[in-house]
Amino acid sequence: GAGVSQTPSNKVTEKGKYVELRCDPISGHTALYWYRQSLGQGPEFLIYFQGTGAADDSGLPNDRFFAVRPEGSVSTLKIQRTERGDSAVYLCASSSGGGSYNEQFFGPGTRLTVL
């Protein structure tokens, strides 16, 4: 079956613009995670959904970042008034259940460049 997919694969935008990044998790996976990864660093946790609700959004850096998962499947990460420091690879992962005992399946990421 299909794995986790993310679109677009690359996004270049100008400082101050709004962007949306999409994640399609593996069908049936109830848990969905967003991470941000800078060059040479590990994934930095942003937000975790269990079903439609955000179970933990403590990793969102500020109120410019927001994520939704309205039907418990596809999720969209939204960044307002982008800044150059937002440039990174944004990774999405899903798992069959929440909890650290479940393997996470990662998508290929969206590379965001803010000029």
Next chain:
Amino acid sequence: SQQGEEDPQALSIQEGENATMNCSYKTSINNLQWYRQNSGRGLVHLILIRSNEREKHSGRLRVTLDTSKKSSSLLITASRAADTASYFCATDQYNNNDMRFGAGTRLTVKP
């Protein structure tokens, strides 16, 4: 915030040698996972070890966990050039269900 820290940051070995990577963490955990990331790709799950386990094996991979020292190690035996990648440990925090990743060890296996 990041929970695990890998050591060394970078490791270069010859094909056929063993590679050992270490992970230290700060708070009590329920589970620890190791992931691999090839350059420019997503992460791939390798192995999960629970806090009540001390060692697990999967093929050429051996993972140990020492909760008293808050550390784990990943051993890759008989390394291959295809093992060249970054390796990350990920841990939960005792009452949380989501994972935090370290900065990773970049392994290079020379043919």
